[in-house]
Amino acid sequence: MENSPFTVERLLQLPVFRGSEIMAGHAGIAKEIYYISSVEMPDLTGFLRPNELIITTGYAFRHEPMLLCRLLDEMHRIGSSAIGIKTRRVIQEVPAEALYKSNLYGIPLFDIPLENSFIDMTHAVIDQVLQRQAFLLREVREVNQQFTNLVLNRRTTELVVLIGNMLACEAAVLKEDGEIESATSQFDVRQIQQKRPIQVGSRVMGYLAISRELKEQERFEQMCLDHAVTVLAIDFTIRQSQQLQREREQESFLVELFSGSAHQEDLLRYRAKQLGISLRQYHYVIVMRVQSKVEMAQKERDEQLAQVYHLLLQKLNKPGVHARKGVVINDSLLVLCSSAFAEADKQKADAEALMRELALLQEEFSAQWQLAVGIGGAREHLADVPASSREAYKAIAVGAKTRPKQEMVHYHEILVEDLLLDNTGHPVLAALTSMLIEPLVRYDEEYGTELLATLGAFLQSGGNTKRVAEEMFIHRNSVLYRLERIGEILQTDLNDPEVRFRLDVAMRVWKTQGVDIHSFE
Structure with missing residues (x-):
């Protein structure tokens, strides 16, 4: 019988409870029992547990039988299983309201014969609970072994299907962002009723989601769910470790590649593919x-x-x-x-x-x-x-x-500048900047003008004065005036293609001054 839940119905079939009769609350005879306590004190709150059996002589209610109603209220709130009273020991009659609440809450209230020993009853109940607990632990151990084997063999999808079958619902493993990683065939995120975080250390790596809410009395199912979350945490840990190792290998490969220390093309391609x-x-x-x-x-x-x-x-x-x-x-x-x-x-x-x-x-x-x-x-x-x-x-x-x-x-946008940098210090380039750029620099410094900037915008726009005006936020006539002044200072014709070419080369040389060509080697 250890494989079946220890319920109120099974309790009353035990020899030590022979002669006990249910007075009210018959609807709750299928409730499972996890604990037993004997209550003889007037303080009725703060000690009850879910699925607990209460046995009493009724001593706490001898002067105030209605306290039994308060105890039933508290048992209902906590989720206790049943209460047995030796009605002919201290109290001779159970209040009608207590019987009503017993029926209302579905908490069996039964009479215990005077000759039945509380010690014997307690030992018998504990023995049944322990047998049931031992059976569950063996079952859960086998389940945990199955879960662990599936994780270690990287068969997460089969694990999720197994969880779904055990819990009689749809199940899925979700990534940290909620994306489905693996799921049973009929899983739908809109059906999620319960979601348990899968943690590695303090970080939530994902979630185990199922399509139904497990009840507190479903102890085996709850234990299976706990073990599933634990082994999935192991799975995420393994994957995280493998990913970190892969990232380190990728980083090492890239550093080596960019440094130019590896030159065998076939080997480089093979390593890249492996990573x-x-x-x-x-x-x-x-x-x-x-x-x-x-x-x-x-x-x-x-x-x-x-x-x-x-x-x-x-x-x-x-x-x-x-x-x-x-x-x-x-x-x-x-x-x-x-x-x-x-x-x-x-x-x-x-x-x-x-x-x-x-x-x-x-x-x-x-x-x-x-x-x-x-x-x-x-x-x-x-x-x-x-x-x-x-x-x-x-x-x-x-x-x-x-x-x-x-x-x-x-x-490709700075090809010309790169060519000029390779010839830094060439006398011809120095002469071009001396003749075509430095006079404008001196003029701008002396009069606070922007002739050099205007010339740069003019050359870069291909001689489009309208674009120069828009770029510099000035009127087009101002652009024309500045270009005329530039021509006068340099004593050149800006409309001459040859002059423009030389100006463009000189401007590029001037702009790249200060660039460290050795930093690219």
Whole structure:
């Protein structure tokens, strides 16, 4: 009988309860009993437990029989199972209201013969409860073993199905964000009645959801649910450990790749594939640099900067196989990208899509930080990726000087500047800036004008004076006047294509002054 619940009905079949008769509350004879207490004190509250059997001589009610009604109220509130009274010992008659409440609450109220010993009854009940508890523990141990074996063999879906079968409901494991990871065939999130958190340490990694609310008396089912949550926590721990190990291996691979220390293409591709890094025909690098907008102490800056990069990496390096993987190296976030296209505009479109993904995250720190993005040229071989990363760094550094309003710069946009940087200090370039740029710089300093800025906007717009006026927020006639004055100072004709070419080269040389060409090596 140990495999069946120990109910009030079974209780009254025990030899030590022979002769007991139910006076009221017959509807509750199926209630299960977990505990037994003898009550002889007038204080009737604060000690009762759910599914508890109360036995008494009625001594506490001898002067005030209506206290029995209060005890029934408290038993109903707590969820106790039944009450037995030796009615012919102290009280001769049970109040009619107590019988009414017994029937109302479905709490069996039975008469115990005077000759029945409380000690014998208590021992018999405890023996039955312990037998039942031992059986449940054996059953739960077997269930826990099944759960553990399924988790260790990475068969989470079968585990969820087993849970559903045991609890006679639909079940699912949900990720931290509520996304369904595995579920029984008929599971619907709208059916969720109970959801238990799956914790690893103090962090909630997911949830075990079921489509019905377990009752408190369903002890076996509750214990199965507890064990399921425990083993799922183990599963999440294993996966978290594997993911962390994979991330460390990916980070190590990327650092090695960007450093240029590995050159065997076949080996690089094999390792990338093993680490879940998607490879297409072309590879290029995006470099992101987070820069502070406000003054702060070095320690505070370093701590906050590390946090910002961590958030960016979390968003970027989602688990799974993706065409982008990032790593932080020397205060920069380097992203290895794979693409089916070699064109710069396609790469820039991909980078813009990435920035849109990070847009919400950027909003969180945009008040204190700004993001500068450089994109390197595409390469067919992984071994050539370091060259793309150097180009991305150049795009950031040169773009900051030549395109300060542009957050994202592709290397192909600064090809001419790169060529000029390779020839830094050349006499011809020095002569061009001396003749065509420095006179305007001196004039602006002396008279507080913006002739050099106007010339730069004019050259960059291809000679479109309307666009220059819009960019500088001045009237077009002012633009024409300034261009005329520039021509007079330089003694040149700005409409001459040859003059414009020389001015453009000189302007690019001037803007790239101060760029450290050795920092890209």
